[in-house]
Amino acid sequence: xxxxxxxxxxxxxxxxxxxxxxxxxxxxxxxxxxxxxxxxxxxxxxxxxxxxxxxxxxxxxxxxxxxxxxxxxxxxxxxxxxxxxxxxxxxxxxxxxxxxxxxxxxxxxxxxxxxxxxxxxxxxxxxxxxxxxxxxxxxxxxxxxxxxxxxxxxxxxxxxxxxxxxxxxxxxxxxxxxxxx
Amino acid sequence: xxxxxxxxxxxxxxxxxxxxxxxxxxxxxxxxxxxxxxxxxxxxxxxxxxxxxxxxxxxxxxxxxxxxxxxxxxxxxxxxxxxxxxxxxxxxxxxxxxxxxxxxxxxxxxxxxxxxxxxxxxxxxxxxxxxxxxxxxxxxxxxxxxxxxxxxxxxxxxxxxxxxxxxxxxxxxxxxxxxxx
DNA sequence: TCGGTTTCTTTCGATGTCAAGACTCTTGAC
DNA sequence: GTCAAGAGTCTTGACATCGAAAGAAACCGA
Numbered sequence: 001x002x003x004x005x006x007x008x009x010x011x012x013x014x015x016x017x018x019x020x021x022x023x024x025x026x027x028x029x030x031x032x033x034x035x036x037x038x039x040x041x042x043x044x045x046x047x048x049x050x051x052x053x054x055x056x057x058x059x060x061x062x063x064x065x066x067x068x069x070x071x072x073x074x075x076x077x078x079x080x081x082x083x084x085x086x087x088x089x090x091x092x093x094x095x096x097x098x099x100x101x102x103x104x105x106x107x108x109x110x111x112x113x114x115x116x117x118x119x120x121x122x123x124x125x126x127x128x129x130x131x132x133x134x135x136x137x138x139x140x141x142x143x144x145x146x147x148x149x150x151x152x153x154x155x156x157x158x159x160x161x162x163x164x165x166x167x168x169x170x171x172x173x174x175x176x177x178x179x180x181x
Numbered sequence: 182x183x184x185x186x187x188x189x190x191x192x193x194x195x196x197x198x199x200x201x202x203x204x205x206x207x208x209x210x211x212x213x214x215x216x217x218x219x220x221x222x223x224x225x226x227x228x229x230x231x232x233x234x235x236x237x238x239x240x241x242x243x244x245x246x247x248x249x250x251x252x253x254x255x256x257x258x259x260x261x262x263x264x265x266x267x268x269x270x271x272x273x274x275x276x277x278x279x280x281x282x283x284x285x286x287x288x289x290x291x292x293x294x295x296x297x298x299x300x301x302x303x304x305x306x307x308x309x310x311x312x313x314x315x316x317x318x319x320x321x322x323x324x325x326x327x328x329x330x331x332x333x334x335x336x337x338x339x340x341x342x343x344x345x346x347x348x349x350x351x352x353x354x355x356x357x358x359x360x361x362x
Numbered sequence: 363t364c365g366g367t368t369t370c371t372t373t374c375g376a377t378g379t380c381a382a383g384a385c386t387c388t389t390g391a392c
Numbered sequence: 393g394t395c396a397a398g399a400g401t402c403t404t405g406a407c408a409t410c411g412a413a414a415g416a417a418a419c420c421g422a
Binding site: 008009010011012014017018020021022025026027028029030031032033035036037038039040041042043044068069070071086130133134137140141143144146147151152153154155156158159160161162163164165166 | 189190191192193195198199201202203206207208209210211212213214216217218219220221222223224225249250251252267311314315318321322324325327328332333334335336337339340341342343344345346347
């Protein structure tokens with residue numbers, strides 16, 4: 001055993017408890033997956049604090065950043081936003097409503113389809129998402145400070161290998177058959 | 182840069198979009214952190230399907246597994262459950278209410294403190310959490326099938342190194358005030 | 363005994379999902 | 393050409409869950 005690499009986190013304790021209670025089970029998958037979940041929760045919290053300076057909530061950033069990434073003219077349909085943010089259409093209607101009231105997006109009729117609407121970033125929306133993104137990156141950089149560049153590359157690679165099969169399955173189901181979800 | 186290792190996931194596309202739109206920003210932290218978030222979301226979904234056979238929700242498993250891990254007599258106070266599951270006390274009251282109605286836990290007065298309550302797993306609760314845990318482990322194992330044992334160990338280690346500093350901060354705040362755990 | 367603290371519950375507001383609905387588009391028979 | 397049936401897009405409304413803060417009961421130290 002390479003014994004004391006030990007910073008030791010909560011997951012070490014959880015795994016130890018399970019091994020004591022269920023010695024018959026191989027709980028080693030928790031070593032990876034439980035850490036992923038807990039780390040994600042921390043990231044959400046950290047993200048929230050990064051955004052609060054910009055008067056943004058996490059959900060708002062999700063929507064605005066999807067529009068920003070889309071590039072000029074920063075327009076997507078509610079349906080496309082639903083796909084990218086993994087929420088339901090009802091939720092997206094509500095989010096766009098609130099962002100519209102805040103002045104960060106506008107609704108415009110889709111010239112090519114009168115059923116449709118296009119959600120477009122306003123200049124104010126673009127400003128806020130750009131500065132929030134800069135802060136977010138800065139903060140995330142500090143979260144990664146424990147790791148060398150090589151570590152990060154390896155971590156990204158390992159995570160991609162876990163993620164890719166999960167997403168290709170969904171891609172085939174989602175992106176092709178229906179256009180929404 | 183090292184070109185075609187390509188399983189390629191959604192994060193590759195998101196990162197590429199950001200590089201196009203904001204070439205001035207170093208968005209490389211997203212390579213790691215965005216993957217962590219997305220992976221966590223997939224895990225939640227997968228977990229849900231693993232539990233549905235046992236008529237459990239994710240939140241219910243969180244509570245029951247904390248009790249199960251505690252060992253005989255499978256008792257914790259609501260306050261301890263709050264700490265372990267990272268929800269508020271009001272939420273926990275509600276969760277215990279519902280688990281009690283389902284017959285998976287019981288509330289018992291704390292003999293040493295009349296303000297207090299001890300939440301105890303019923304035999305039915307223990308059965309359901311044990312079989313759900315077995316299924317969960319099985320499923321998680323398959324999610325990790327892409328990775329060799331060495332990969333998993335390394336991944337666990339890298340994640341621990343990110344997680345540990347985040348948790349020690351909380352440890353100092355939280356774990357000291359209480360003493361039980 | 364009294365004031366401050368801890369523990370759990372209750373209430374209220376915000377947000378999410380799901381299902382139903384209104385409107386528009388598309389397709390194909392006539 | 394046109395009309396009806398079926399699909400697609402978005403919004404609405406009912407219901408459920410969660411968190412924040414206030415409330416009620418019990419503990420504890422002085």
